[in-house]
């Protein structure tokens with residue numbers, strides 16, 4: 001068992017496999033198996049930060065096979081209470097071109113078959129989830145990005161598809177017709193598992209492509225996602241670095257109270 005602790009967690013997405021310079025790496029085991037990779041722990045100013053790449057450093061886990069439960073559990077067991085979740089997403093509206101930063105405020109789950117709860121035996125636990133993301137984290141992300149000159153899209157709905165394939169044009173047009181604005185593959189169950197552990201969770205979405213329903217070429221490709229992500233990784237890293245330091249150390253949001261009064265069937269780490 002490690003003696004290392006961190007209060008802030010960052011879960012890196014596609015193309016975001018490392019963070020922080022001077023790190024200790026720890027292996028953390030959980031009742032849900034091993035996380036996606038070793039967890040890197042380091043310091044930003046006076047903040048202790050733990051980083052895990054959700055697909056693994058070698059991108060070995062496709063979105064439907066990511067050990068989401070282990071990742072969130074491991075972060076909490078290190079002391080993490082606030083999680084930032086950078087992610088590559090497609091846009092469902094042509095006004096959000098590649099390179100757009102978006103901090104959605106809602107998501108729609110279109111995944112299937114993923115383990116999405118810690119509470120599947122021993123007691124029925126139902127967390128509130130009307131607003132899936134931390135209000136403090138979202139506000140800080142919007143403000144930090146705007147201050148850095150990267151005006152973000154504040155709000156919108158991320159539809160999370162099962163993948164690993166990208167959407168058909170018809171699916172994509174249907175998503176857009178619902179009023180949903182972004183599409184990704186990892187936002188669920190990551191956000192709800194964070195809520196089930198009473199963690200704050202803030203999405204930081206980088207648009208890498210216009211999804212199939214609005215782009216006129218061959219459709220989204222993996223190469224395109226990685227290329228655009230690579231072009232923006234510098235400013236995304238800077239943003240996440242600034243954001244960790246901008247977040248209040250003491251939580252006043254509702255996230256930490258998600259389990260108040262509930263008789264949990266398991267002991268949280």
Ligand SMILES: CSC[C@H]1O[C@H](OP(=O)(O)O)[C@H](O)[C@@H]1O
Pocket residue numbers: 012013014015054055062063086087088089163184185186187221222225226
């Ligand atoms: C690499 S193409 C699709 C892949 O990219 C996104 O990953 P992440 O959310 O971890 O940045 C998307 O959700 C897919 O998993």
Ligand SMILES: Nc1ncnc2[nH]cnc12
Pocket residue numbers: 088089090091161166167183184185208209210211212220225
């Ligand atoms: N168009 C897209 N659909 C689903 N996930 C994505 N991640 C990045 N771009 C995406």
